[in-house]
Amino acid sequence: WARTTSGPRSLRGPANQWACSASAAAVEGKQEGTSSREGRTAIIGAGPTGLATAIMLAQRGWRDIHVYDRLSPPPNPDDDNVWSDTAKFYLIGIGGRGQRALKNFGIWDDVDKYCTTVVGRMDWAPGAGEDEGIERIFTDRPYLTKVIARDRLVGVLERIVKEKYAEQVHLHYGNELRTVAWKDKEGKGGCEFEIEEFDVETLSTARPPTSTITITGGERSMMDKGRMKKVNAKLLIGADGAARTLANVMQEESEKSGQGIFKRGFRVVRYVDDNQRIYKTIPLKLPKGWRGDLNYSARTQDGRINIDALPASPNGDYCAVLLLRANDPLAAANTDPKELRALMDKNLPQFSKLIDDEALG
Numbered sequence: 001w002a003r004t005t006s007g008p009r010s011l012r013g014p015a016n017q018w019a020c021s022a023s024a025a026a027v028e029g030k031q032e033g034t035s036s037r038e039g040r041t042a043i044i045g046a047g048p049t050g051l052a053t054a055i056m057l058a059q060r061g062w063r064d065i066h067v068y069d070r071l072s073p074p075p076n077p078d079d080d081n082v083w084s085d086t087a088k089f090y091l092i093g094i095g096g097r098g099q100r101a102l103k104n105f106g107i108w109d110d111v112d113k114y115c116t117t118v119v120g121r122m123d124w125a126p127g128a129g130e131d132e133g134i135e136r137i138f139t140d141r142p143y144l145t146k147v148i149a150r151d152r153l154v155g156v157l158e159r160i161v162k163e164k165y166a167e168q169v170h171l172h173y174g175n176e177l178r179t180v181a182w183k184d185k186e187g188k189g190g191c192e193f194e195i196e197e198f199d200v201e202t203l204s205t206a207r208p209p210t211s212t213i214t215i216t217g218g219e220r221s222m223m224d225k226g227r228m229k230k231v232n233a234k235l236l237i238g239a240d241g242a243a244r245t246l247a248n249v250m251q252e253e254s255e256k257s258g259q260g261i262f263k264r265g266f267r268v269v270r271y272v273d274d275n276q277r278i279y280k281t282i283p284l285k286l287p288k289g290w291r292g293d294l295n296y297s298a299r300t301q302d303g304r305i306n307i308d309a310l311p312a313s314p315n316g317d318y319c320a321v322l323l324l325r326a327n328d329p330l331a332a333a334n335t336d337p338k339e340l341r342a343l344m345d346k347n348l349p350q351f352s353k354l355i356d357d358e359a360l361g
C-alpha cells in the first residue's frame, strides 16, 4: 500500500467519492515526557492508534484518560445496514505485528471475527494481458493477513472501551484539537490545550464529503464554527494520524522557544510527495474461478490508474481502491465516467467488467 499511495488518512464518511491521500510525515526529536498515572491523560485521535493506546493504558491501571476525535463516533460493527455496502469504507490489511499487538491487549478475537483472510496476491504487471495475472501464495509468513474496514476496526475498539473501561476512559467526539500551551519550560507541569467542540448530532447527519476534508491541515471548511473550550492534561498523546496537528504545534513551539521541553529541537519531517494520488472505493463481485482470499492488483503501463482489491466479506464481495494521480482530469468533478470506462476497458479489462457504471461515476 505504501508504494501506491502516499500515507495514511483518516475519514469516517463514505470513501466511495474521490478523496485525497495525505502526505506522509514523520516526527523527529525527543521529548522529555511524564509517565505518571496521576492527572488527566489526553489522547488526540480516536482512530486505531488512539483507542488501542487508551485500552493499553487502562489495562495498566491508568485512570482519567480522555480521548478526543474531531469526527463523530464510528459505526456499530454489527450494523448490517452499514456493512452491507461493501465499498463504503476502505479496507486495511492487518499483518503480523498488528495482530500481535492486538493479541497482547487480549482483544484480537474481538477484531478477528470481523476480518476476512488473505493468503496471497494476484498481480498483473503493467501491460500484462487479461490472462497474464501472476498468483503468489504467501508461504514465507507465520501469519495470514487479516482484512477489515478501518472504521469497523475503530468501531470494535470503541465498543471494547465502552464495555470494559468506561470508568477509566472517556470518549469525546466532535472535539478537534486546535492549539496547545505548555505550562512550564520543562513540560513537567503538563499543558493546556484548546479544543473546538462540534455538535455530534450535526456531524453524523451533515458530514462534509470526504473529498472536502483537508486531511493534512485538519480543517473543516464545510462545518459551522464549534465552541472553544480549554482542557488541562498532565500527558498529551498525539494519535491524530496524517493530520499531525499536535506534532505541528510542537514544531511551532520548538521554533518559537527552542528551550526547555523543546531544547533539543522538534521537527516534523514531511517527505515531498511527488506522486500524489486520489482514490475512490469501488465494490467488486468476483467472477467464477477467482479465489476469494487473494489481494488483486494491477496498474496501467503509464502508471495512470492503479487498482487494488481486498475481500470485504467471505462471499466474494470485494472492495477495490482505484487510484488516479491527483491532477488527472478524469478525477475532476462531473467528468463523464465513459472516459474512465474506455481507459479501463482498454488497459484493465479484467477489472473493468467487474465494475458497474455507477461506481465509476
Ligand SMILES: Cc1cc2nc3c(=O)[nH]c(=O)nc-3n(C[C@H](O)[C@H](O)[C@H](O)COP(=O)(O)OP(=O)(O)OC[C@H]3O[C@@H](n4cnc5c(N)ncnc54)[C@H](O)[C@@H]3O)c2cc1C
Pocket: 001, 007, 008, 009, 010, 011, 044, 045, 046, 047, 048, 049, 050, 068, 069, 070, 071, 090, 091, 092, 093, 094, 150, 175, 176, 177, 178, 218, 239, 240, 241, 242, 243, 244, 245, 246, 279, 321
Ligand atoms: C485506501 C487506504 C488503504 C490503506 N491500507 C492500509 C493497510 O492495508 N494496512 C494498514 O496498516 N494501513 C492501511 N492504511 C492506512 C491506515 O488507514 C492507517 O495506518 C491507520 O488508519 C492509522 O491509524 P491511526 O489511528 O494512527 O490514524 P487515523 O486512522 O488516521 O486516525 C486518526 C484520528 O485522529 C482524528 N484527528 C485528526 N486530527 C485531529 C484533531 N486535530 N483533533 C482531534 N482528532 C483528530 C481523526 O479524525 C482520526 O479519527 C490505508 C489507508 C488508506 C487511505
